[in-house]
């Protein structure tokens with residue numbers, strides 16, 4: 001521990017490069033990271049012209065082979081794996097986005113027969129010269145990297161990084177639309193959507209990463225997969241006959257008391273999952289972690305593949321059901337097309353009918369006019385004759401030519417014929433219209449009936465889609481949920497009067513030098529020198545804080561000797577607040593941004609742990625609290641929880657807590673630096689659409705001073721205090737060690753501090769430890785002790801962080 005990372009770096013210099021193409025990034029993380037860092041110092045990577053010709057990047061393998069020493073087996077293996085990577089490095093991908101720098105020489109590409117297409121997904125690893133590794137994805141001309149903690153999204157790949165490290169292509173997942181792209185190991189989905197076969201994109205003999213592949217899920221579509229290397233517990237028994245250790249059969253293992261307890265725990269959480277063999281099988285795959293086992297089951301509950309089929313008969317029925325659904329969907333589509341067709345025809349016929357009716361009315365008007373004209377013209381002589389018989393005939397000059405009358409009569413006759421013909425046409429059209437309407441009637445009724453029944457099915461499909469979308473979001477979050485490792489930041493306080501013993505060669509390294517004790521180097525996720533501002537400190541913790549809104553348990557702790565700046569970092573002065581106030585502000589901001597879709601309730605409690613006693617600081621009587629552990633949860637019956645709605649509320653509550661702390665300390669004759677202060681925020685989010693409820697917690701912890709008893713030379717009560725602090729801080733160290741070494745039993749119960757922090761330090765949380773140090777040479781030994789503690793904590797892999805979300809009963813969750 002301690003500066004183990006640096007020690008590794010030194011020892012790795014002679015070992016040559018370490019390339020672990022088959023290992024996921026989190027395996028043996030810190031050790032290999034430093035080794036790689038060393039290589040980057042040794043191998044200068046020069047940008048090459050974008051044509052890809054000319055200088056090739058100097059490969060690691062070439063460099064490592066330069067030594068003449070005979071090789072060990074391990075070295076030979078390293079060289080083999082390295083040489084396969086060298087091969088990949090010498091084939092820069094054509095047309096790749098290399099950023100502004102155009103440093104294609106820094107990128108490597110396996111020797112493949114085909115270049116990636118726009119829609120292909122290229123998996124890559126970026127080795128930053130700082131020693132960090134990042135998983136990257138390149139698609140459609142864009143490259144993203146997965147930050148290794150805290151953030152919620154794939155981040156755009158920074159351009160400057162092209163000059164700061166090496167990109168290694170791991171694999172290309174081809175677009176399935178073109179069957180020619182399928183690799184030998186790949187197989188697409190089955191015709192009925194049940195195709196469960198996964199694909200591996202490369203041949204096993206090709207020396208490439210055969211851990212990557214994909215599966216075609218019946219509802220989720222194409223899911224990238226990766227076979228992660230993880231250290232797993234294997235339960236064995238000693239076989240007396242052979243004298244060797246044998247793996248316990250599941251049936252036997254179920255009788256083991258510890259395993260029984262774990263299975264009971266899962267069964268209790270999911271009562272309807274009553275196949276104990278299955279539970280144990282899942283537990284085995286979860287490394288005997290019941291929480292992970294429960295979470296997997298909960299996330300995938302109702303999943304198509306989990307439901308069935310267990311027998312070939314079931315499988316057939318399942319497929320038949322799917323075919324039926326597909327058939328029904330097809331029917332709906334056809335019927336919808338037919339309805340559209342009928343609607344169009346009906347509209348056409350109606351338009352025609354209307355125009356014909358207009359024509360008829362025009363013709364009728366015309367006919368009436370003509371008849372009137374005829375009456376006028378044809379009736380005149382007869383009228384004149386009648387008049388002549390009664391009265392003496394006046395002298396009338398005949399003005400109308402009889403021939404004209406004849407012509408007009410002829411026209412009238414023609415018009416009548418046309419009129420009659422048109423009338424017959426209209427009648428015919430009307431009849432055919434009526435026929436059409438008669439035919440349409442039942443078809444429409446049929447359509448309506450089937451539409452109603454199909455609407456139900458469509459609604460079901462929609463509900464399924466909404467559920468899938470939610471699950472996809474969850475899985476996406478999981479994918480991006482970076483390894484959830486504890487992050488360790490180091491902050492050196494400002495002290496103008498100190499004899500400075502610290503140097504800061506980079507933002508991840510710190511060197512402490514003492515004329516008597518020599519020089520020590522430590523590395524952290526981030527090192528803040530004394531000039532770092534409160535804003536800068538918070539900026540790096542922001543992503544982890546805001547993930548509490550998504551239902552994660554988050555914990556920020558400040559560790560260090562008295563006077564090293566823990567309270568300054570966590571609380572800070574009113575004019576320049578520390579993490580506490582800024583974190584709450586940030587949480588309110590995130591909640592406000594999501595107000596359209598979610599509502600949040602925030603509650604706060606403040607407790608102090610003094611001499612292994614938990615005191616409620618929001619209770620004016622400084623009530624002593626009990627801790628009750630249930631699984632991974634800790635209940636504190638009777639604790640005061642105050643709801644907060646604005647940042648000002650938290651300020652008032654903190655003042656109240658501070659006042660009560662002073663009262664309590666007077667009562668107990670203690671000083672604030674001798675107790676741990678914990679500000680605990682619980683955040684419940686309700687998704688307005690799905691009804692899902694998320695429960696996140698944020699614990700902000702200002703630990704008691706870590707100085708050792710010998711130095712404080714305490715007596716009496718101070719000795720008891722120091723012993724209690726020692727006990728709790730060593731318990732914290734033991735918990736870190738147990739987590740680091742993946743022990744089945746993590747000793748959370750060894751102190752009140754670790755007990756209360758269990759949910760934030762367990763396998764499903766995100767934690768951030770600030771190690772606060774003084775730059776003064778006088779404090780050198782305490783500083784080294786603090787830095788060693790921080791280094792040890794840094795090597796812990798908490799596992800994937802998990803959200804605490806319960807499905808809601810509401811829409812979209814059915």
Ligand SMILES: Nc1ncnc2c1ncn2[C@@H]1O[C@H](COP(=O)(O)OP(=O)(O)OP(=O)(O)O)[C@@H](O)[C@H]1O
Nearest residue numbers: 493494561562563564565566567568569673704705
């Ligand atoms: N980065 C900093 N810049 C300026 N002043 C600082 C900084 N860090 C600490 N200080 C000052 O140093 C003094 C001690 O810091 P602080 O009280 O935060 O230490 P502590 O580790 O919390 O001590 P204790 O264990 O006694 O609570 C305070 O006066 C604080 O204002």
